[in-house]
Amino acid sequence: xxxxxxxxxxxxxxxxxxxxxxxxxxxxxxxxxxxxxxxxxxxxxxxxxxxxxxxxxxxxxxxxxxxxxxxxxxxxxxxxxxxxxxxxxxxxxxxxxxxxxxxxxxxxxxxxxx
Amino acid sequence: xxxxxxxxxxxxxxxxxxxxxxxxxxxxxxxxxxxxxxxxxxxxxxxxxxxxxxxxxxxxxxxxxxxxxxxxxxxxxxxxxxxxxxxxxxxxxxxxxxxxxxxxxxxxxxx
Numbered sequence: 001x002x003x004x005x006x007x008x009x010x011x012x013x014x015x016x017x018x019x020x021x022x023x024x025x026x027x028x029x030x031x032x033x034x035x036x037x038x039x040x041x042x043x044x045x046x047x048x049x050x051x052x053x054x055x056x057x058x059x060x061x062x063x064x065x066x067x068x069x070x071x072x073x074x075x076x077x078x079x080x081x082x083x084x085x086x087x088x089x090x091x092x093x094x095x096x097x098x099x100x101x102x103x104x105x106x107x108x109x110x111x112x113x114x
Numbered sequence: 115x116x117x118x119x120x121x122x123x124x125x126x127x128x129x130x131x132x133x134x135x136x137x138x139x140x141x142x143x144x145x146x147x148x149x150x151x152x153x154x155x156x157x158x159x160x161x162x163x164x165x166x167x168x169x170x171x172x173x174x175x176x177x178x179x180x181x182x183x184x185x186x187x188x189x190x191x192x193x194x195x196x197x198x199x200x201x202x203x204x205x206x207x208x209x210x211x212x213x214x215x216x217x218x219x220x221x222x223x224x225x
Contacts, residue, residue: 004156035215042118042202043157043215058212090156101145101206103213105156 120216137203
């Protein structure tokens with residue numbers, strides 16, 4: 001059972017470069033999420049999608065974009081990376097975006113922007 | 115965004131001791147989740163709570179949904195070395211579907 005797969009597992013990126021973090025789930029969950037985790041700040045929601053074809057902004061969306069062309073994939077794009085985007089990025093999914101919304105997480109992507 | 119205050123920030127305990135941690139908010143939540151994260155991994159769900167006053171156990175772990183709906187507690191009994199990790203609470207507001215996470219409690223168990 002794969003669950004949620006994130007790629008790459010880690011990346012070092014030059015500032016100004018474009019980067020897409022990939023997330024795929026095989027649980028047929030409707031809702032998917034992207035978080036960033038920074039020391040002392042916990043997990044903060046970047047963007048979410050309650051169902052294929054829809055997306056929404058979370059707590060810290062600036063500098064990031066997402067798309068949800070199908071149920072399984074939810075890529076996160078940094079159009080022009082900046083050093084403050086150095087973080088660990090987690091993708092999560094849940095059966096739906098409303099009640100009893102248990103979220104399952106991937107193993108994370110460690111991104112360093114230099 | 116919403117602020118979840120999680121305490122303590124870190125704990126160093128002897129193997130066999132019980133552990134208590136809590137999460138408080140100024141807002142009312144309709145769901146509380148507790149996760150554990152080990153180094154290099156994503157958070158793994160431990161316990162989910164959906165009703166005020168609810169007390170739920172998962173092995174040696176017990177969590178409670180506070181009566182005021184503004185807090186939640188996690189207890190670990192008879193700690194063992196594999197309990198080491200960072201424990202996060204997460205709350206969902208009544209009005210929305212976004213979860214807000216606490217800053218975590220880092221647990222170290224000394225054999």
